[in-house]
Amino acid sequence: MPDQEKQPYQSLLTGKVKVVNVGLEGFVKDLRDCDIEVVHVDWAPSAGGDPQMAALLAKLGV
Amino acid sequence: MKLIEEANQQALARILEGEPRLVDIVPARELMPGLKERMILHAGPPITWDRMCGPMRGAVAGAIVFEGWAPDLKAAAELAASGGVEFHPNHHFGAVGPMTGMTTVSMPLFVVENTRFGNRAYCAINEGLGKVMRFGGNDESVLKRLAWLRDVFGPTLGKAIREAGGIELKSIIARGLSMGDEMHQRNLACSSIFLREISPTMARIATDNAVLADCLGFIAQNDQFFLNIAMAMGKAMTDPAKGIRGSTIVTAMCRNGTDFGVRVSGLGDQWFTAPVEMPEGLYFAGYSEKDANPDMGDSAIVETIGLGGFAMAAAPAVAGFIGAGAPSAAGDFTRAMGEITVAQNPEWTIAALDFAGVPTGIDVRLVVDTGMAPVINTGIAHREPGIGQVGAGIVKAPLACFQQAVRAIASDLGVA
Numbered sequence: 001m002p003d004q005e006k007q008p009y010q011s012l013l014t015g016k017v018k019v020v021n022v023g024l025e026g027f028v029k030d031l032r033d034c035d036i037e038v039v040h041v042d043w044a045p046s047a048g049g050d051p052q053m054a055a056l057l058a059k060l061g062v
Numbered sequence: 063m064k065l066i067e068e069a070n071q072q073a074l075a076r077i078l079e080g081e082p083r084l085v086d087i088v089p090a091r092e093l094m095p096g097l098k099e100r101m102i103l104h105a106g107p108p109i110t111w112d113r114m115c116g117p118m119r120g121a122v123a124g125a126i127v128f129e130g131w132a133p134d135l136k137a138a139a140e141l142a143a144s145g146g147v148e149f150h151p152n153h154h155f156g157a158v159g160p161m162t163g164m165t166t167v168s169m170p171l172f173v174v175e176n177t178r179f180g181n182r183a184y185c186a187i188n189e190g191l192g193k194v195m196r197f198g199g200n201d202e203s204v205l206k207r208l209a210w211l212r213d214v215f216g217p218t219l220g221k222a223i224r225e226a227g228g229i230e231l232k233s234i235i236a237r238g239l240s241m242g243d244e245m246h247q248r249n250l251a252c253s254s255i256f257l258r259e260i261s262p263t264m265a266r267i268a269t270d271n272a273v274l275a276d277c278l279g280f281i282a283q284n285d286q287f288f289l290n291i292a293m294a295m296g297k298a299m300t301d302p303a304k305g306i307r308g309s310t311i312v313t314a315m316c317r318n319g320t321d322f323g324v325r326v327s328g329l330g331d332q333w334f335t336a337p338v339e340m341p342e343g344l345y346f347a348g349y350s351e352k353d354a355n356p357d358m359g360d361s362a363i364v365e366t367i368g369l370g371g372f373a374m375a376a377a378p379a380v381a382g383f384i385g386a387g388a389p390s391a392a393g394d395f396t397r398a399m400g401e402i403t404v405a406q407n408p409e410w411t412i413a414a415l416d417f418a419g420v421p422t423g424i425d426v427r428l429v430v431d432t433g434m435a436p437v438i439n440t441g442i443a444h445r446e447p448g449i450g451q452v453g454a455g456i457v458k459a460p461l462a463c464f465q466q467a468v469r470a471i472a473s474d475l476g477v478a
Contacts, residue, residue, distance in 0.1 A: 048433045056468060059477040060310070061063035062427045 065475065066427075069309035073327040074405050074423045077311075077367060080299035081178040084291055085228040087220030089212070091167040093184055094155045098167070100131055101148045105163025105360045106318025107333040108151055111142050115319035117198025117355050120447020121162035122147070124200025128208055129166050135200055153314055153325075156301070157184040158293045158360035161196035161443060162319070169208070170216025174231065174294040176302060183297035187211050187219075188290040190283065196359075197443045197450040218277050222264040229259055231295045235369070236410055238288075239420070244377035245292045246361060246370030246439040247384055247454055252288035257281050289361065296363035305330045310471055311404070312424040315362040315436065315459055319355055319443075324463040326426050328471055336462035341442050343455015344385035355445040357457040362438045368407050368420035371437035371456060372399040376412045376420075384439055384454045395437055396421060402428040402436065426471070429464040 021028050022041045031038045046062070047053035090097055097103070102125055104118065114122065119139065126138035126147060141147060152159045159165055164186070171184040189207055193199035223229060234255050241251030261278055268274035281287050300313045309327035316323050322338040325331065338356045345351070364370040374381060375396035378389035386395065393414060399421040400406070406419030424436055435458035442453035472478040 044433060046431050053430060053465065053468070056472050056478065057427055057431050059063070060427055060468065060472055060475075061066050062431045 063308075063475075065308040066310055069306045069328060070311050070404055070423065070425065073303040073306045073309040073311040073313075076179070076303040076306075077299055077422065078405070078407060078409075079178050080176045080302065082174050082176050082231045082295040082298045083228045084172060084223055084231055084294075085175045086173040086223055087170050087187070087216045088173055089167070089216075090157075090165055090169050090171050090184070093171060093173065093182075094157070097155060097165075098148075099129070100146065101150065101166070102126075103150050103152045103155055103157060103159070103163070103165035104318060105152060105159050105161065105358055106316045107321050107323030107335050108149075109318045109320055110149065113320050115355055115358070116445050116447045117358065117443045118162050118319045120198035120200050121164045121195045122149075123447070124195050124204060125164045125166050127200070128205050129168060151316075151318075151323075152360055153297075153316065154331075155184075156182065156297070158297045158316070158363050159186055159196070160188070160290060160293065160361045161359040161441060162198055163358075163360050164195055168212055170212055170220065172291055172294045174291070174298040175228070176298040179302040181298060181301050183294045183301060185290045185294035185297070187216060188284060188287050190280070191286070191451070193448070193450050197441070198447040199450050200448055214273060215277050215280060218264070218273060219260070222260055222267060225267050226260060226263040229256070231291065232409060234259075234288075235292070235295075239373060239376040239410055240413055242377050242379060244370055244373040244380055244439065246289065246364050247441070248285075248377045248380045249288040249292065250285045252292065253281065253285055256288050256291065292369065293361055293363050296367045296369070297360075299367050300363065303327050308471070308475060310426045310467070312366055312426060312436075315366050315424075315438070316360040317357045317362065319358040322357070322460050322463055324426075324459070324467060326467045326471065329467070329474065332470065334463040334466040334470070336460035336466075339457050339460060341440050341453075341455035341457040342385065343440075343442055343453050344383070345442070345453035346451070349444070349452035353444050353452050355443040357438070357440055358443060359440070361440070362436075362459070365436055365438050366424065368403070368410065368422035371395055371439045372403075372422075373410070373412065373420045374437075374439070375414050378414070380439060384456055386439075386456050398434060399437060401432055402434050404428075426464045426467040430461065430468050433461065435459045435461055435464075
């Protein structure tokens with residue numbers, strides 16, 4: 001069995017880092033400043049994180 | 063929820079299937095049986111004199127003098143403050159009005175008929191630039207122009223529109239979108255197309271060449287002339303979508319300089335209001351944001367049908383004019399509004415987006431879910447009455463209106 005499969009997370013620390021950033025866009029700039037490849041996913045919690053409104057929206061089919 | 067999805071498809075179909083046609087110009091008193099002397103219709107949701115902003119009060123005082131209900135502006139303001147005048151929203155009378163949106167008995171109104179559903183909607187004639195009542199102007203020059211619109215221009219253009227058999231509006235909008243208009247802060251193309259369509263008839267029936275020249279010149283010198291026609295068209299297209307139970311589609315957005323108001327199809331004529339926001343934009347030389355009034359006008363009816371800020375991609379020049387960023391980023395606004403709408407209008411397309419249709423059918427659920435507020439392109443009025451426009455920009459509809467609407471729909475459907 002190859003070493004990489006024995007320790008699957010080791011390559012994350014030793015190899016080239018690729019990042020998918022979800023939500024707060026501020027992290028993207030910091031990573032890019034370090035020459036790290038980043039794909040940003042524009043996402044926010046439903047209703048700005050208001051759980052009551054999110055629950056109501058779910059009842060209304062969102 | 064199946065009920066909502068079906069209701070929304072019905073509301074959307076009613077908006078998209080509309081066939082708006084400009085058919086006449088008629089004094090308000092002949093169009094609105096409920097409109098009496100000493101009644102003033104204004105932009106936005108209901109408001110009382112004590113809560114009106116400066117430009118709205120200025121316009122009210124001017125309208126009172128214009129109708130002869132008081133001899134001067136001071137007496138007019140006293141009459142309004144003492145309860146001597148009734149105030150109602152334009153929307154309650156089948157009408158819309160830009161900025162302060164003054165409508166009184168003698169004012170000539172565009173009549174747009176939605177021939178698909180048989181309803182009509184009205185809007186006053188655009189006064190042009192400079193000191194005008196829609197921005198709170200009320201001096202002698204403003205009232206003199208209004209009198210000319212009432213006595214000369216309105217009857218002349220109205221006769222020509224009738225003689226022409228009316229003017230179909232959807233195709234003008236389609237062409238305008240391909241010529242750089244978004245129909246809120248840029249109406250140059252549509253105003254020009256309208257002039258091209260109506261001027262032969264005006265010339266054919268003219269009995270006085272000087273009057274003809276004045277009327278043609280008035281349209282030709284006003285790049286925003288078509289805005290008020292587009293507004294009446296928007297009202298005529300959205301009204302048939304009102305009152306479809308369960309529908310979460312917005313049928314009106316408007317503001318009175320104090321409050322922003324939203325109506326949603328499933329709840330008929332109910333208003334959902336919140337404090338209106340300040341526009342962000344660019345100012346004319348000598349003015350800044352400290353001179354600005356909070357946002358005003360029924361003109362957001364054009365965003366309600368997918369134009370204005372929703373069609374920014376068609377009008378990159380506007381993005382620069384209103385300080386909304388680089389012209390190359392105009393498409394971002396239209397794409398973003400696609401996140402809160404349920405469809406595109408296949409008849410109104412934007413070349414810069416590979417002929418995608420304008421985003422249409424604002425869903426209050428999507429607005430609340432994404433936190434993305436509808437973007438409205440707008441003029442900026444000076445906060446003091448009588449000064450007029452000081453800039454142009456964009457304003458976002460307050461999320462609170464949409465949150466209230468979601469709660470009310472949920473309550474109506476018994477799922478709150």
